[in-house]
Amino acid sequence: xxxxxxxxxxxxxxxxxxxxxxxxxxxxxxxxxxxxxxxxxxxxxxxxxxxxxxxxxxxxxxxxxxxxxxxxxxxxxxxxxxxxxxx
Amino acid sequence: xxxxxxxxxxxxxxxxxxxxxxxxxxxxxxxxxxxxxxxxxxxxxxxxxxxxxxxxxxxxxxxxxxxxxxxxxxxxxxxxxxxxxxxxxxxxxxxxxxxxxxxxxxxxxxxxxxxxxxxxxxxxxxxxxxxxxxxxxxxxxxxxxxxxxxxxxxxxxxxxx
Numbered sequence: 516x517x518x519x520x521x522x523x524x525x526x527x528x529x530x531x532x533x534x535x536x537x538x539x540x541x542x543x544x545x546x547x548x549x550x551x552x553x554x555x556x557x558x559x560x561x562x563x564x565x566x567x568x569x570x571x572x573x574x575x576x577x578x579x580x581x582x583x584x585x586x587x588x589x590x591x592x593x594x595x596x597x598x599x600x601x602x
Numbered sequence: 603x604x605x606x607x608x609x610x611x612x613x614x615x616x617x618x619x620x621x622x623x624x625x626x627x628x629x630x631x632x633x634x635x636x637x638x639x640x641x642x643x644x645x646x647x648x649x650x651x652x653x654x655x656x657x658x659x660x661x662x663x664x665x666x667x668x669x670x671x672x673x674x675x676x677x678x679x680x681x682x683x684x685x686x687x688x689x690x691x692x693x694x695x696x697x698x699x700x701x702x703x704x705x706x707x708x709x710x711x712x713x714x715x716x717x718x719x720x721x722x723x724x725x726x727x728x729x730x731x732x733x734x735x736x737x738x739x740x741x742x743x744x745x746x747x748x749x750x751x752x753x754x755x756x757x758x759x760x761x762x763x
Contacts, residue, residue: 527691527692530666530671530691531635531641531671531685531691532633532634532635532640534641535635535640535641536640539640563681563736563737564641564642564681564683564736564737565663565664565673565675565681565683565736565737568664568666568671568673568683568736569663569664569673571666571667
């Protein structure tokens, strides 16, 4: 199991386009991936758009991703890079 | 047993227009987030009036603090996203009034939110409203069912279970 933390810098938070792209990326791994909004404690399956958007992640909120499965190391590296670039 | 078996026997779910206006292809939405179906398949409504009604029975599982977007999950598990206008997240709730709360159960046709369409346009935003199925991949197909003038309650999407 791998975990990573990231603070969202996108002014609109985890919404619409960045949320959609994030979910698409997360869904490309076989590992199970959970995303948690550290501000309110809500967590969701990172592969489901509605669940991810309902976390209410805003700019400045810290999220925690937990990855578990065969490709968890690749997922950790690539998702971190994705977050830095897009969110 | 009766209620649940009734739900699961259905082969198709119909999603209604949330507003009066014109129903157009999602491809006509000038925002790739929607036209490239990044958030799921659907259609869009160019609203003629700023009143938005529940497109199906379900539960409000997301109401953005900015009140411009609302997520509804139907009893069959269809996750519908109603996104009023483009980039309207930037209005931070201004010109929008919500009539429901997160977690509420709604019936098709219940008033969900009101938007001052003129004020939104004057602020420089388009009011075209994508209606999407976020979990498109969970279903056999999501098919546009209308084009042209629609009234609230008219069927605009068919979801094959």
